[in-house]
Amino acid sequence: MTFRAGFVAIVGLPNVGKSTLLNAFLGERLAAVTPKAQTTQRRLRGIYSDTTSQAVFIDTPGLIKPRYTLHRSMREEALSALEDADVALAVADAGFEPSLEWAEEFGRSIRIPRILCLNKVDRVEASRATELREGLAGGGWDGVHGTCATRGEGVREVLGALLERLPESPPLYPVDELSDAPVRDFVGEMIRETCLEELADEVPYAVAVRIEEFRERAGDKPTYIEAVVYVEKESQKGIVVGAGGRTIRKLGTRSRTKIERFLGRRVYLQLRVKVLPNWRKKTHHLRVLGFRVPAQES
The missing domain is CATH 3.30.300.20 (K homology (KH) domain)
Structure with missing residues (x-):
């Protein structure tokens, strides 16, 4: 049986639900989650394993325009995660126009396999969510999915799409580990x-x-x-x-x-x-x- 394993960088603007998605993928509350933007300050690895694959998720700080050294540190954390990744998961807030604009631009700039997750679809009408997915599907994405991570809606579909695009590889970490962090x-x-x-x-x-x-x-x-x-x-x-x-x-x-x-x-x-x-x-x-x-x- 073919086994797949690799790194998945989770990227996006602040407060779009990246850490909530990570926790939903793992079924554990590993990443800090609050309503405040910039909750994540440094990247965190969470490990998902099943019988055929292992995804090492890299949760990253929100991409912001830096105002001081910590912000520049956070931005480098996010961008460097993309350099290490086999697959990129871009997360956008379906109800926040600047986030959608960012996603459209980001889809053209990344050369590794990339999945777009339109999170917080509960904030928009179902017809609008469908319109967004269809409109963004032609932007070079390997898949566009809608989720409401806080409710777990659409999460398994996104996870499956990511696992399919991992390279063939033996597990990178013991399959019973949830993170490599102390x-x-x-x-x-x-x-x-x-x-x-x-x-x-x-x-x-x-x-x-x-x-x-x-x-x-x-x-x-x-x-x-x-x-x-x-x-x-x-x-x-x-x-x-x-x-x-x-x-x-x-x-x-x-x-x-x-x-x-x-x-x-x-x-x-x-x-x-x-x-x-x-x-x-x-x-x-x-x-x-x-x-x-x-x-x-x-």
């Missing part, structure tokens, strides 16, 4: 996701999370996790901590619940908040926090 990376993303959900205005985008300690303990003792939430200003630190520590306790409680569900065991989570001035604009700080440094600034 568990502590997912833990950090769950904490950052909670910050995005709970904090208002500009503060969430100034948040970075670093896991300082991750220690499994013997017996029935909870796993010990110590994490630092970094912000750029003292005023932001005050918001994250909250009056009497109320906000940081809420962030810790909600994050711990997610982490325990993910790990399947009890967790003791210690959160601290530190100021790292202008970390989004400084290459040294980005390196310390584990981000790719843009080539022209390294």
